[in-house]
Amino acid sequence: MKKNEAKISKSVIDNVTFIQKSFHSNSDLVVRSVIPPLTEGSLELSIVYLGTIADKVTIQEHIMRPILQMKTISSSHPIGDITNTIEVSDIQVVSFKDAVIKHLINGQTILLLEGMDHCISADTADWKDRSLSFPQLQRSVKGPQIGFTEISNNNISLVKRYVKNPNLVIEEQTIGDETNTSVSLMFLADKVDSEILDNIRNKIQSIQLNSILDSSYIEEMICEDQITPFPLILTTERPDVTSGHILEGKIAIFCDGSPNVLIAPALFIQFFHSSEDYYEKSLFELSRLVRIFSYIISIYLIPMYIAFTLFHQELIPSELIISLASQRQMVPLPVVIEVIVFMLIFQVILESSIRLPTGITLAFSIIGTIILGQSAADAGLVQLTTLVIVSATYVLNFAVPIQPFANAIKMIRFIFVFLASIFGIYGIMLGTFVLVNHLCKLNSFGAPYLSPIAPVHIADLKDTFIRMPLKKIINTPKKYTKDDYIKKQKNE
Amino acid sequence: MHYKQTVGIIEMMFAMMLFLQGSTIILGVSLEAGKDVWLAVLSAGSAGLLLFSMYAYIWKKNDFQGLHVIFTNQLGKYLGFITSVVYSIYFAYIAARVITDFTQYINGTLLHNMLPFFIKFSIFLILIYTYLKGLEAFIRSAVIFGFFTLVFLLILPFIIVLSGIFNVEYIIPYDSIDVKQVAETVIPTLVTFPFGELIVFLALFPFIKERQSVFKGGSSVIIIFSIIYSILSFLIIGALHPDIASSYTYPFVAALEQLDTKYFIQRIDILAVIIFMIGGYFKITVFTFASIYVAKDCFSKTNINKAFLVSCIFIAIVLLSYTYSENHTMHIKVGLEIVPKYMHVPLQIIMPLIILLLTFVKTKRNKVR
Numbered sequence: 001m002k003k004n005e006a007k008i009s010k011s012v013i014d015n016v017t018f019i020q021k022s023f024h025s026n027s028d029l030v031v032r033s034v035i036p037p038l039t040e041g042s043l044e045l046s047i048v049y050l051g052t053i054a055d056k057v058t059i060q061e062h063i064m065r066p067i068l069q070m071k072t073i074s075s076s077h078p079i080g081d082i083t084n085t086i087e088v089s090d091i092q093v094v095s096f097k098d099a100v101i102k103h104l105i106n107g108q109t110i111l112l113l114e115g116m117d118h119c120i121s122a123d124t125a126d127w128k129d130r131s132l133s134f135p136q137l138q139r140s141v142k143g144p145q146i147g148f149t150e151i152s153n154n155n156i157s158l159v160k161r162y163v164k165n166p167n168l169v170i171e172e173q174t175i176g177d178e179t180n181t182s183v184s185l186m187f188l189a190d191k192v193d194s195e196i197l198d199n200i201r202n203k204i205q206s207i208q209l210n211s212i213l214d215s216s217y218i219e220e221m222i223c224e225d226q227i228t229p230f231p232l233i234l235t236t237e238r239p240d241v242t243s244g245h246i247l248e249g250k251i252a253i254f255c256d257g258s259p260n261v262l263i264a265p266a267l268f269i270q271f272f273h274s275s276e277d278y279y280e281k282s283l284f285e286l287s288r289l290v291r292i293f294s295y296i297i298s299i300y301l302i303p304m305y306i307a308f309t310l311f312h313q314e315l316i317p318s319e320l321i322i323s324l325a326s327q328r329q330m331v332p333l334p335v336v337i338e339v340i341v342f343m344l345i346f347q348v349i350l351e352s353s354i355r356l357p358t359g360i361t362l363a364f365s366i367i368g369t370i371i372l373g374q375s376a377a378d379a380g381l382v383q384l385t386t387l388v389i390v391s392a393t394y395v396l397n398f399a400v401p402i403q404p405f406a407n408a409i410k411m412i413r414f415i416f417v418f419l420a421s422i423f424g425i426y427g428i429m430l431g432t433f434v435l436v437n438h439l440c441k442l443n444s445f446g447a448p449y450l451s452p453i454a455p456v457h458i459a460d461l462k463d464t465f466i467r468m469p470l471k472k473i474i475n476t477p478k479k480y481t482k483d484d485y486i487k488k489q490k491n492e
Numbered sequence: 493m494h495y496k497q498t499v500g501i502i503e504m505m506f507a508m509m510l511f512l513q514g515s516t517i518i519l520g521v522s523l524e525a526g527k528d529v530w531l532a533v534l535s536a537g538s539a540g541l542l543l544f545s546m547y548a549y550i551w552k553k554n555d556f557q558g559l560h561v562i563f564t565n566q567l568g569k570y571l572g573f574i575t576s577v578v579y580s581i582y583f584a585y586i587a588a589r590v591i592t593d594f595t596q597y598i599n600g601t602l603l604h605n606m607l608p609f610f611i612k613f614s615i616f617l618i619l620i621y622t623y624l625k626g627l628e629a630f631i632r633s634a635v636i637f638g639f640f641t642l643v644f645l646l647i648l649p650f651i652i653v654l655s656g657i658f659n660v661e662y663i664i665p666y667d668s669i670d671v672k673q674v675a676e677t678v679i680p681t682l683v684t685f686p687f688g689e690l691i692v693f694l695a696l697f698p699f700i701k702e703r704q705s706v707f708k709g710g711s712s713v714i715i716i717f718s719i720i721y722s723i724l725s726f727l728i729i730g731a732l733h734p735d736i737a738s739s740y741t742y743p744f745v746a747a748l749e750q751l752d753t754k755y756f757i758q759r760i761d762i763l764a765v766i767i768f769m770i771g772g773y774f775k776i777t778v779f780t781f782a783s784i785y786v787a788k789d790c791f792s793k794t795n796i797n798k799a800f801l802v803s804c805i806f807i808a809i810v811l812l813s814y815t816y817s818e819n820h821t822m823h824i825k826v827g828l829e830i831v832p833k834y835m836h837v838p839l840q841i842i843m844p845l846i847i848l849l850l851t852f853v854k855t856k857r858n859k860v861r
Binding site: 311312314315425426427429430433438439440448453454455 | 500502503598602603606611614618621622625626628629630632633634635636637759761762765766769770773
């Protein structure tokens with residue numbers, strides 16, 4: 001929006017023309033002139049609002065009626081009198097033209113007074129929203145069953161219900177020249193790391209995007225200086241998870257219009273954590289280890305299969321190698337091609353099943369599972385072992401609670417398959433060296449991505465692989481070892 | 493000289509552990525000592541501890557600086573420069589030797605038909621990648637690799653004993669210790685390789701955050717590693733036989749090949765292969781980093797392009813890795829007989845002793861003044 005620092009004029013008609021011009025005579029722009037029958041003094045005013053986003057009942061009941069029932073008005077302070085008359089809680093006095101426009105597009109009602117260079121803005125916004133429901137992507141068996149919706153203010157209030165603390169600060173700003181999206185940072189003022197906060201604040205302010213439709217736009221813009229498939233920001237749609245992270249001293253980013261809240265800094269290990277971990281019994285809970293294990297196996301299973309069958313048959317038990325060899329006889333394609341073709345087919349099945357209309361799901365599952373799986377093996381197009389290995393990989397991959405993180409290894413898996421088919425185990429190790437080095441170099445807004453594992457931070461390890469009793473982890477907050485990363489950026 | 497202190501002591505300890513483990517266990521140098529191998533390793537470890545304390549002392553008394561600064565402080569500008577260059581080349585040469593070890597091993601056990609060139613080239617690419625990611629990320633990755641290595645090395649003795657490949661009669665009698673044979677293995681081969689090679693860390697220590705705990709951390713790594721190494725060597729001798737063990741090229745793998753776990757992976761030696769790859773990678777990279785840092789410090793005052801210098805060292809490492817690379821026997825002979833005597837001993841023991849003496853005299857003189 002172009003900066004228009006001009007003040008509004010004293011004439012109501014001029015102002016109304018200006019507003020109509022700014023909105024290009026929009027059909028939902030409602031202008032209503034009111035002249036209340038006063039016994040003393042005179043008042044002429046126009047009520048302006050956008051009919052589609054302002055609540056008409058509020059305007060009728062709490063703005064129009066009180067004004068029409070006014071009996072007197074003082075000539076010296078008409079604005080004060082009117083603000084005392086209107087029965088709306090959030091009222092502001094506005095005097096700049098661009099502020100008027102901004103308030104209108106946010107659903108506020110503007111009251112223009114004849115002869116005054118100020119006007120009144122009353123909050124009557126009524127955004128259409130779905131009602132609160134279960135979290136769609138991050139379901140849990142135990143614990144709160146509420147998820148965020150698309151309205152940022154509702155989401156903030158959900159978190160505020162968990163964290164009733166005066167230190168909980170919300171910083172709102174508007175970004176995106178075309179969409180004017182409101183983006184709010186939420187953090188605990190006494191726990192947040194000020195360097196990380198400054199860093200995130202600066203990055204959000206310097207976003208040069210015209211439109212912001214979802215929080216993922218912000219995620220991409222503030223993480224763009226590091227090229228990596230791994231997400232550097234945690235995305236969640238659960239208010240309890242958000243509260244937990246805020247209480248650890250992290251920063252939550254709410255973007256209006258998106259049910260996904262961003263949490264930064266995010267660590268590698270936290271993508272394996274689920275809110276349930278804290279609601280189930282501690283110490284004896286294996287689920288985190290299971291998730292980490294299955295994530296790692298889902299990278300290595302297919303490459304290992306290729307390396308063993310192509311290069312290191314002597315390492316496979318003899319019974320197994322006989323069974324593999326007898327399957328091999330029937331199959332035309334070399335094992336690498338077979339694996340890659342089936343990985344691609346699985347990827348396509350996943351991709352198409354996400355957006356499938358409910359009517360076709362039955363037909364799709366028959367084609368996808370029975371025909372592609374069973375019949376392909378019966379027809380001798382593919383080894384059964386290959387099918388088992390590839391499907392197991394994808395099943396293991398779903399154990400990770402956060403989807404973008406599970407998707408991060410898609411490409412890596414293909415690279416490992418490629419390396420394994422050239423160098424065998426050695427190639428897999430080469431890939432591992434690169435992968436681990438890459439992960440060690442990454443950092444999420446100054447916090448090393450692999451912390452507290454590498455660099456080792458013994459105090460934080462209590463809540464890493466196994467959750468220790470709450471008594472030990474809640475009252476001693478985690479400290480994120482910071483890199484020189486932020487300073488480096490400042491120097492540049 | 494200003495060093496950005498970014499590396500934590502625990503990460504450095506893991507890196508030292510991987511470095512010591514490097515090619516040591518796989519090549520089985522200690523097995524020359526026959527059935528007294530455990531004693532040989534432990535005495536070499538003690539000697540290594542002494543050497544390490546000397547290095548740590550030199551480093552501390554020279555204001556926690558890098559190798560080049562230490563040499564110029566103690567030997568003067570020109571002699572210091574020459575010594576630093578010698579060390580830089582020495583590190584590059586050792587890196588090249590480990591690359592050759594590595595290539596021969598991969599070629600001999602895993603990829604029989606692969607041209608050595610491709611293996612060398614791939615190591616080289618990984619090396620460049622690691623260098624570009626920086627020392628900090630590299631040393632951090634040691635935690636992850638070190639953890640797996642440590643778990644494997646700690647479980648392995650139990651597997652060997654439980655699987656029954658260990659023959660007690662090979663070791664009996666316990667009490668007749670052949671001191672001469674032990675001494676021959678320990679000096680100079682086992683002291684210098686791997687313990688004396690720790691001098692390379694003097695080039696990396698300036699990047700450590702917790703400077704005071706370096707000595708404690710380093711010595712505990714040496715102690716833990718010596719104990720693990722001595723137990724493993726003892727078990728390998730028991731599995732293979734004292735007279736035969738040293739005739740294997742890779743006695744450690746040969747011992748593990750006898751294991752039949754009857755599970756999904758028939759032979760556990762694949763894990764040994766992975767452990768060796770990790771150790772080899774760490775050894776090569778540590779030497780490369782050290783060589784580059786020493787060279788960079790040397791030429792910091794001249795206007796030689798840094799990138800040019802680094803590429804020169806990389807090319808030198810690749811070229812050096814081709815000396816005797818076709819002839820495995822010759823390579824091992826050079827590595828176990830010539831290099832320890834004529835390179836390791838002067839550069840790992842004699843030179844540091846001279847520096848220690850000079851440092852000592854200088855600090856005394858300063859105190860008197």
